[in-house]
Amino acid sequence: MATLVQAVRLALHYGEEHLGVTDVFGEDVGPPLGGVFTATQGLRTAWNSPLDERGIIGMAMGIAYAGGRPVAEIQFCDYGFNVIDLLKVAGNQYWAGAGQYPLPMVVMTPSGSGIRGSLYHSHSFESWASRLPGWKIVMPSNALDAYGLMLSAIEDPNPVLVLLPKALLRVRGEQRLPGEPDDENELKERIDAPVGEARTTWQPRWPKMEPYFVPIGKASTVREGDACTVISYGRTLPLAVQAADELATELGNRAEVIDLRSIFPYDWKCISQSVSKTGRLLIVNEDTEVTNFGEHLLRRVIEHHFYDLLVRPRLLAGKHVPGIGLNQVYEQNTVPQLRHIKQAMSEVILEQA
Amino acid sequence: MATLVQAVRLALHYGEEHLGVTDVFGEDVGPPLGGVFTATQGLRTAWNSPLDERGIIGMAMGIAYAGGRPVAEIQFCDYGFNVIDLLKVAGNQYWAGAGQYPLPMVVMTPSGSGIRGSLYHSHSFESWASRLPGWKIVMPSNALDAYGLMLSAIEDPNPVLVLLPKALLRVRGEQRLPGEPDDENELKERIDAPVGEARTTWQPRWPKMEPYFVPIGKASTVREGDACTVISYGRTLPLAVQAADELATELGNRAEVIDLRSIFPYDWKCISQSVSKTGRLLIVNEDTEVTNFGEHLLRRVIEHHFYDLLVRPRLLAGKHVPGIGLNQVYEQNTVPQLRHIKQAMSEVILEQA
Amino acid sequence: MNSDPLTGDDAVAILPTLVYSGRESLPLEQCLTIHRLMVRARVMEERMIKMSKSGLGHFWIGGPGEEAFNVALGLQIRRGQGPRYDYLHLHYRNSALMLALGMPVIESIRQMAMTATDSHSLGRNFVGHFCKREWNVIPVTSVIEVQYAMAPGTALMQKRLPDSEGVTVVLGGEAGTAEGDFASCLIWSTLPGREVPVLIVVTNNGYGISTPACSVHSERHVVDRGIPFGVPGEVVDGNDPIRAWHAVERGLMHCRATRTPFFLEANVSRLFGHSSSSGALRDRTQEDPIERFERILLDEGVDRGHLDQMHEDAHTEVEQAVEQALNEPMPRPEDVERYTYAASRPEIDAVYPDDYTGLPN
């Protein structure tokens, strides 16, 4: 099966061929590298930009204004903080111009910890991003969702930010992408650039991909249960699933695990129904805990389901500290790990109502 | 009595004379204007910078590294979004360098709506700012607090962000600043620059100000009561007080109104004690409502006082829209006004437990 | 009797002469067209200043003092929608340019009056913050200099079109060039082998709000910033519409023909200070480009009466526009969320297939 990053690449290829993508660009996005995570190898419209995130976002806006369909990459979300103003502007141009200029642009960027990235390659971005009205923001946690959300991001006529969990980029999916060859080695051979000399003349042999759209704003319930509701996305999602599976065995209580997939708009119906059913809630993400997007979700739940809650709802998030240190003792004690998630989940499940 | 902006100016003057402030700078901060809101008129160390917010923050950091005490201004917080990365870096340098470099710098910037500022002069900044670990963030809502918090900001050896509510800058305080002359006309004559030609030769005649520190992290309970807890700050604080006073008359129920004053660190003890007493909570601010700092406070309250709450706690905040339009129909329907606050407050008070 | 080439209105008898400024000249007919546009812009701006002072608006900012340059530029723009036409990344002092493009006065007045009929922003944005997609006018933002980061993008799309002469024009003040976006514009417009046709304009009025340019600029001319990147440039007296016309023509020609950037710095006046926040008082130390141009036209034999008539016509036009605009509907509370999202499809966005409707529910 394709890895998450291969799925992104295949989606971008499909976008170039069928959805009008005109430019895939950013730092080291074009040949020879094809992106520091290989997300853009072999793409027809991929090109290398100057080292200038403000220029990247500005260029994407300009291309979109003039009828192009750009997909711009910020190499790591950690380097998007000097361009929040332009992201805000991109999100408000349709509104500011009273509906004259839609801005069909996609920005993709790796987000979150888990690659031993130290202070400046471990940031999460979703809480910041959720404060950008006018943007839609998605964050897949597996290859198929990455494919389907990327296609939706490209098709949508609004600015869409695709957050790619750094830690999961090389994880293989469990489901085949529509059009993906059966054999993962064949896929690799066809679309992964070789190392060394061979790369200079290499051309990808793209499989014939098919369209597949995961609607923005649609969550995915990856485990059903009634012991509690767990909402997560990105790196912590598979950990939440694992914790739920282990607790199902150990305690016999099945947690309902929701992969939110879209940060904004989010699938309120799915959240609301699940919380109504379970009366117990745990939200898990790894962004810093002060003014965290999970706190927004918690507030919505309080607003609508305060009297449905059987026990105190919880947020498990990253610590409010200036960074994640390189020595793994830092990461292990700064952002939620399996053990923390399992602990929190069992507390929510076991607390006496 | 001094206005809020006069109090800031007097504090900066005190800072220059007694607390080692070496530079007060930013766009139009020096002569002849002394700041677009006059916050820096007549100051000995005030100077005009290039139109470059990144340069402003970088310069402040450099000055602080080399032993200076800078107070830098971002003309409107709306123009601070291109420098979030540098603010993040300023917040992490002490941590990154394992305690070697404290960074005693102050950044002040007008925040919030209420001056008919349209899209780009109506932003709130506290939710963004609260996501900057390593920073301390304060937001006074009256002249005396502005004086006392500014002095604390200057004295603190860490980066401190002083958010000044745009709408309240010209509001007179109800308490005299220590050292302020009794007569407000005398004050004006002494420290407000004249308009026209006279300005070129004008020199302020500073009153002899005295030190007064409002500790960072200390809230102020401006109305005591047990009908509910209301937490606010900045522009919405006086409105919350007014609403509470009106409801006390109309309903006979007294709300406890807390002026948070410090966004981070915030006065948890004060919040916690009040919520324990009242069991009812309303948080009011005007920042956009998705991933809003008030949601963080709400989460903390849920974490510690879920079982103490008698009724659903509420957040009243600004709408999640791309901007605040100039026609006042927008502002009136985008950010909380007196009527909204009063409505929400009476709902919290009157809801059947 | 000829008629005004832009409006079709009857104009004065045309003297078949050229009006000179140094070695450069323009036909008198064209000068009169320019003059008329300059006057309309001025009268409109002055009326809007009055509106801001009488409470018929909250804030004024605009271009009095920049009319000569803006009209010269506006008349040479290829107006239309899409990359075959010119793109305009303006700032907030370009009302005269918009009038030269053909914008009716009332469009500006409506924005000043914040009516629901304000086609630029639905009563949302400050006056002078134009947005007009049918003419490729990108929404003006108050955030200084961001337009310079976007301009190479529209120009890139134009460069790719075969046989196209469409170019991108970006404008801003001199103080704003201190923002990194200005450097980004130079860098991204000159990527080796991927140069793009942008006319980079800086209107230098000598001030950023209260800060004198000479106190924060070490460049001899702002246009020197193009030197390291090989961007040719020119400094022009932007208060002289004849010189401005030719400088703009050279710049646009360069961009249209070579598909590479050109840098134009225009020295202009700021007749009413920065904005209504600084009082919007007439600054008599500043040269008035209209007065100057009128002296030249009078020297050429144009009738004082004709010039006065232009002012009178403009007043009448502007007053009518104000009267009309003030009778138009205002935005309503339900407009707050309108136009947050462009319509998508339910298979693509399950929550906001159309527009924003409040938090997801």
Added chain:
Amino acid sequence: MNSDPLTGDDAVAILPTLVYSGRESLPLEQCLTIHRLMVRARVMEERMIKMSKSGLGHFWIGGPGEEAFNVALGLQIRRGQGPRYDYLHLHYRNSALMLALGMPVIESIRQMAMTATDSHSLGRNFVGHFCKREWNVIPVTSVIEVQYAMAPGTALMQKRLPDSEGVTVVLGGEAGTAEGDFASCLIWSTLPGREVPVLIVVTNNGYGISTPACSVHSERHVVDRGIPFGVPGEVVDGNDPIRAWHAVERGLMHCRATRTPFFLEANVSRLFGHSSSSGALRDRTQEDPIERFERILLDEGVDRGHLDQMHEDAHTEVEQAVEQALNEPMPRPEDVERYTYAASRPEIDAVYPDDYTGLPN
């Protein structure tokens, strides 16, 4: 027999000659000092690459290929704390500079090994991200170019000191100059009448990760960026320590004497690619400044044996450092929040008068 001027170690017999590169020269004694430092830096970096590959570290980035320039610069820095001494705003390829300043090898190794004894960052930051307050070394951030925005600030404080020759030195790669902060550095260093003593250095290795400089730079030389601002500059072959020495000397002298900026662009090699993320493989197409310098020294009559001894000594030193570092304690869980806030006072901060202790409670 002289002894090494830096370390006091006995060195080889000194031949009292000058070593030439074109018209410029340095005493052989000094060349040998430089050579020794270059070798120590190289051996240290190669050992750290090995650590990254054998799991004794997670990531490597550093300066192999930049030793000549970095040593030449480092030896001319006035080292100390406070504005009377030079400030250093480094990037992540300056280990040789740090060794030239006198940093023991083990300080770098500790950061690579992420020990609690890592004085630069307590095992928090990537290797090469130095911070040393006693030598005015500002914390290196991975965020490209931000150091250029800060440099004018330290320089301003230096300029204000009477009779001081302290200057600020800021370094970064050529790709990073596309960020606006680079332009900001030029602007803020040259405010009219308020110019500040910054030595602006760009080490041009021809690449930003995988992107060739020639594909994204239209400037002939990066140093041309100083032209509009009147910043004098020079391009130097940074692989030649003799030329580098004199270029640095001229640049520093200019800054120290005139209290205004100077711009130095040094062409350098990148011998192991960008970082361990790109494999950290030796790139044989790149010129090795040590091999080149050794050829010159051999031509001057220096013993091959002496040069070999330097390598051997360095290996011994580095191995000992690695062995020691690996036996040192690691950071503990409670270190996560340490050093978030510098100690204040309870009257000033009621919640965090000392350090951060988790969310307020």
